[in-house]
Each structure stands twice: as structure tokens, then as C-alpha cells.
Amino acid sequence: MKGNSTSDIVLKLIHNRRSIRQYLDRPVSDKILKKILEAGFRAPFAAQLCSVIYTRDHERMKKAGIGVYPTAPVHMIFFIDFCRLEKVMAHRGHEYGYDDMMAIWLGMQDVVLMIENLTIAAESLGLGSVLYGLTPLRADSIAETFNIPKRVFPVVGMSVGYPDSAEGTEIRPRFPLEMAAFEDEYRHHTDEDIKICMKKMDEGYLAQGYYIKSQTKVDLIDKEDTIGFDMYSWSEHISRKFRSAYRQGDPLLDILRRHGFDLK
Numbered sequence: 001m002k003g004n005s006t007s008d009i010v011l012k013l014i015h016n017r018r019s020i021r022q023y024l025d026r027p028v029s030d031k032i033l034k035k036i037l038e039a040g041f042r043a044p045f046a047a048q049l050c051s052v053i054y055t056r057d058h059e060r061m062k063k064a065g066i067g068v069y070p071t072a073p074v075h076m077i078f079f080i081d082f083c084r085l086e087k088v089m090a091h092r093g094h095e096y097g098y099d100d101m102m103a104i105w106l107g108m109q110d111v112v113l114m115i116e117n118l119t120i121a122a123e124s125l126g127l128g129s130v131l132y133g134l135t136p137l138r139a140d141s142i143a144e145t146f147n148i149p150k151r152v153f154p155v156v157g158m159s160v161g162y163p164d165s166a167e168g169t170e171i172r173p174r175f176p177l178e179m180a181a182f183e184d185e186y187r188h189h190t191d192e193d194i195k196i197c198m199k200k201m202d203e204g205y206l207a208q209g210y211y212i213k214s215q216t217k218v219d220l221i222d223k224e225d226t227i228g229f230d231m232y233s234w235s236e237h238i239s240r241k242f243r244s245a246y247r248q249g250d251p252l253l254d255i256l257r258r259h260g261f262d263l264k
């Protein structure tokens with residue numbers, strides 16, 4: 001991808017983006033933070049259902065139950081925010097009566113679009129980022145730590161900062177495009193297709209030594225682990241995360257209800 005046209009530059013940024021887990025000891029200024037947050041909120045929205053808390057305080061994140069990468073200078077939590085919208089509605093004399101499940105879906109759409117805009121804006125300013133997917137399970141401690149009202153719910157956490165190139169610059173593989181993007185009709189994947197998907201991902205991660213370098217493995221709590229790091233790759237990692245014996249915290253439904261969402 002060569003050239004200096006706007007599309008060359010934007011596409012290069014997108015294709016070279018990777019999650020950053022090691023950061024330089026270099027602060028991120030308020031000015032830069034404002035720029036990326038503003039860019040984030042330029043994303044399309046269903047109902048402006050996204051709010052963000054950002055902090056440079058590791059202790060706060062710890063108190064909130066989010067284990068952030070230690071060298072990351074700034075952390076963010078992205079929320080679905082119905083509290084603000086309902087206040088707007090009250091001003092207009094309307095009472096909220098929407099289906100909360102659909103509302104959460106819309107909120108999620110707003111939040112993820114905002115995050116991706118922010119991520120790309122951050123990349124354009126030389127910053128990197130990483131997300132923390134288990135954040136919603138920490139909704140109770142997050143609410144307490146950051147003074148979050150009911151009907152405002154965390155979707156995902158993120159750290160942002162200047163990447164330390166010592167971490168490496170490899171780009172993680174993806175499923176082949178034809179296995180995930182379909183014209184007109186869904187592709188009902190055959191065994192052969194699935195093997196192609198797995199090969200692309202597993203060979204890519206193994207070639208980068210991704211799990212062995214970070215010594216990351218999802219523990220098998222109910223059976224013997226017979227797979228060494230030489231064979232442990234993405235498809236095993238992701239399968240272990242989604243198997244029945246892998247449970248994290250309370251069911252999300254219960255947590256959402258505790259935070260004021262009316263879900264049957």
C-alpha cells in the first residue's frame with residue numbers, strides 16, 4: 001500500500017493498526033485526548049447513547065476491577081448511557097417506554113462506532129490502544145469508583161498511549177475475506193472452509209510466537225492440558241474462552257438488571 005493520497009494514508013493506518021500492550025513512558029496531553037474524543041463522537045449515532053470516562057489514574061482502574069497493562073498512560077471506559085437521553089426526554093415531557101434489549105443493542109451500536117472512530121483518530125496521531133472486553137462484568141465496581149448512575153452501563157475498557165516498538169510490530173491475521181464477507185447469501189461453511197479459517201489464524205499466530213511470548217493460555221480447569229505452546233494458537237485459545245467450563249463473574253443479565261435495565 002504505497003502513495004500519499006488520502007485513501008492510501010487512511011487505509012495504511014487501518015491495515016497497520018494492532019493492539020498495543022506495551023507503551024512508552026510518554027504522557028498523552030489533554031489536547032491530544034480531546035482530539036481523539038471529538039473524533040470518536042463524530043461517528044454516526046442512533047441516539048447519542050455513548051459516554052466515556054477517561055483517567056490517568058491506575059489506582060482507580062484497579063479499584064474498578066479492570067486490570068490494565070501497566071505501562072499504559074491513559075484508560076477509558078465506554079458506556080451505554082440512557083440516563084442522559086431520558087433526561088432529554090423528560091424535558092420534552094416524554095416517558096421512556098422502549099424495549100430495553102433493543103435499547104441496549106442501539107447503545108452498543110453507538111458505542112462501538114464511537115470507539116472505532118476514536119481508535120483510528122488515535123492511530124493517526126501516533127497513538128496505539130488496546131481494549132478490555134471483560135469490563136461489563138465489573139459494572140458494580142466501575143459504578144462505585146466512577147460515580148456512575150443507573151442506566152449507564154460499561155461496554156468495554158481501553159488503554160491508549162504511545163506504542164513501545166519493543167513489543168514488536170506484527171499485524172495479527174484475520175479469517176480470509178471470503179470466509180466472512182458474502183455477496184447476496186451467507187456462506188454455510190464446510191469442514192474444509194473451517195480448516196482454511198483455522199489454518200490462516202493458527203499459522204499466523206504461531207509464526208509470530210504470540211502466545212509463547214506472552215505466556216498466555218486459557219487454563220483448562222476440568223481436564224488435562226495436553227497442548228504445549230508450540231501448538232497452542234488462536235483457534236484453541238478462542239475455543240477455550242467460549243467453552244462451557246469458562247465462566248467469568250455473574251451472568252451479564254443479572255448485572256444489567258442491577259444497573260437499572262428492564263430485561264425479562
Ligand SMILES: Cc1cc2nc3c(=O)[nH]c(=O)nc-3n(C[C@H](O)[C@H](O)[C@H](O)COP(=O)(O)O)c2cc1C
Nearest residue numbers: 017018019020021130131132133134156171172173
Ligand atoms: C471487544 C474487544 C475486547 C478485547 N479485550 C481484550 C482484553 O481484555 N485484553 C487484551 O489484551 N486484548 C483484548 N482485545 C484485543 C484483541 O485481543 C485483539 O484485537 C485481537 O487479538 C486482534 O489483534 P489486533 O487488535 O492486534 O489486530 C480485545 C479486543 C476487542 C475488540
